[in-house]
Amino acid sequence: MNKTDLDIAYLPLVDSAPFILAEHLGYFSQMGLKVTLHKEVSWALVRDKLAIGTRDAAQMLAPLPAMTTLGVSGMRVPLLTGLGLSKNGNGITISAVLWQQMLAGLQLAEDYPVSAANVTDVIARAARQTEILPRQLTFAVVHGFSTHAILLRRWLRSAGVDPDAQVKMIVVPPSQMVDSLSAGVIDGYCVGEPWSTLAINLGVGIAAAWGAEVWAEAPEKVLCVTEQWHQQNPATHHALRIALMHACGWLSRPDNALEAAQVMSAKQYLDIEDSVLERALSGHLARTRNSAVEQVPNFLSFFDNQTNDPGGDSALQILDGCNDLLGRSIDPVQRHMLARRCFRSDLFHHTLQEFDDSAVGP
Amino acid sequence: MLVDEVPDRARWVGDALAHAGMQVAIAEAGRTLLKRIADVEPDVIVIDIESPDRDMLESLSVLSTHQPTPIVMFSEKRGTDFINAAIAAGVTAYMVGEIDPSKVKPIIDAAMAQFQAFQGMRQALDETQEQLRQRRSIEKAKLLLIQSHGFDEARAHQFLRELAMQRRLSMPEVAAGILESAQADSG
Known part of the structure; x- marks a missing residue:
């Protein structure tokens, strides 16, 4: 084994569960690793710390390893992922004020039912009438190169809205989303839980769509290391992937959602009420303050080949989504190179081969 | 533009920079x-390396029509090698405690020069x-x-060049036109 004392960076989000639970359940130590988790405040800082070597590995937004390797986001550093950690888990929220304004403009009842189909339909109709939507809308995401940004653009198009001409897109840290929405600075946002639910509970927002309703298999967070670190510590990287995959497997069992929520709610981790976390982890969500909690199918997954294999079709979908964000096409040769170099399906399959035999358990 | 949550520190650093x-x-x-950034349109932004606003700053050039702006980081954390390593890795940064006017100006100048070099590199790559x-x-x-007209390579090249001259277009434009019309025929 190469290095065994590891410093790992994460952002305090619901989908950082695999790191937190792997630590809590002792999976890291069972794989011979001594891991220290570090809570960080921005993806830019996480990337800097990886590049500098103050962190060995990190949770990362799925598009960022390739975009940082390409050098279009901040500094240029070759990063890679050999394991996907989560799929979906996001929500698109629009302001309750905007919703009521559109309903009134279209002469629909105030309590017109909120569903994914109804919301896109109402927006599509309102967007065609300038007297109902007289201004450019402002939407926020948490990072320029995120699944959220790709998802939001897909959703806007599905509602007949041109994401470039009719919408201004800005970046706002997750913790400022609800505040910005209620102050009217933004009309909506796409972000992971609990930030949709918090706005819905306050009555300032409604759920326009859950991520899986727009993009069924959207890669979300990945385990990220620098190419150099991987080359120096291949065995450690492998052990780390096995430990995290066990945590992902544990999280995939519905009975464990409550315990996971209780662990993650601690001050040292997310410092958010466990009942809110449990709803996100189990996909029990409500679309408005007054509507019933429903089970959202496929809301957030931690464990299946589609989720954990970072390569293949999902990597290409991420790269194509980044084309859309960049407003230009990544050269086909470069696209192929990035897909192979940054989304390491081979590492995942190597992990999978030994995963079942690895003697790790709670 | 200096972004700082600590008003006293902001005033102190701001005075040093103004000096x-x-x-x-x-x-x-x-x-x-x-x-504020949209209103002020700063030449350079100075911000705490640990600020949650960094993702927003970095995304400005991707998501909007904002001019990309160089960013200089500062940190107050002592006793860690982080800032030194960051500087070694090419992040332009300085330690707040060490700020003195004669030192900060070169750091900011270096950041702007490095940023312009990076922008130039991106453009060259494009x-x-x-x-x-x-x-x-x-x-x-x-x-x-060659396939449709039975031309050899030299004849095909000559054909493209002549067409370009006749139509006052560049070779790539003529080539793109030929490919498009071929696609239209087959589709």
Whole structure:
């Protein structure tokens, strides 16, 4: 084994569960690793710390390893992922004020039912009438190169809205989303839980769509290391992937959602009420303050080949989504190179081969 | 523009920068920052390396029509090697405690120079890719002419060149036109 004392960076989000639970359940130590988790405040800082070597590995937004390797986001550093950690888990929220304004403009009842189909339909109709939507809308995401940004653009198009001409897109840290929405600075946002639910509970927002309703298999967070670190510590990287995959497997069992929520709610981790976390982890969500909690199918997954294999079709979908964000096409040769170099399906399959035999358990 | 949540520190650093001959705008972190940047249009932004607003700053050039702006980081954390390592890795940064006007000005100048070099590199990369794309479409158009007209390579090249001269277009434009019309015929 190469290095065994590891410093790992994460952002305090619901989908950082695999790191937190792997630590809590002792999976890291069972794989011979001594891991220290570090809570960080921005993806830019996480990337800097990886590049500098103050962190060995990190949770990362799925598009960022390739975009940082390409050098279009901040500094240029070759990063890679050999394991996907989560799929979906996001929500698109629009302001309750905007919703009521559109309903009134279209002469629909105030309590017109909120569903994914109804919301896109109402927006599509309102967007065609300038007297109902007289201004450019402002939407926020948490990072320029995120699944959220790709998802939001897909959703806007599905509602007949041109994401470039009719919408201004800005970046706002997750913790400022609800505040910005209620102050009217933004009309909506796409972000992971609990930030949709918090706005819905306050009555300032409604759920326009859950991520899986727009993009069924959207890669979300990945385990990220620098190419150099991987080359120096291949065995450690492998052990780390096995430990995290066990945590992902544990999280995939519905009975464990409550315990996971209780662990993650601690001050040292997310410092958010466990009942809110449990709803996100189990996909029990409500679309408005007054509507019933429903089970959202496929809301957030931690464990299946589609989720954990970072390569293949999902990597290409991420790269194509980044084309859309960049407003230009990544050269086909470069696209192929990035897909192979940054989304390491081979590492995942190597992990999978030994995963079942690895003697790790709670 | 200096972004800092600690008002006393902001004033102190701001004075030091102004003393070094810079025009300084102090901005609050958080919700109002984006609007302030749009209003002030700063040449360079100075921000705490640990600020949650960094993702927003970095995304400005991707998501909007904002001019990309160089960013200089500062940190107050002592006793860690992080800032030193960051500087070694090319992040332009300085330690707050060490700020003195004669030191900060060169750091900011260096950041702006490095940023312009990076922008230049990006542009050069885009241009190279564009040239590659153009060369490839010329090759494809030639291949099409060889297949459909029985031309040899030299004849195909000559044909493209003549067409370009006749129509006052560039070779890549003519090639793209040929490929498009071929696609329209087959589709």
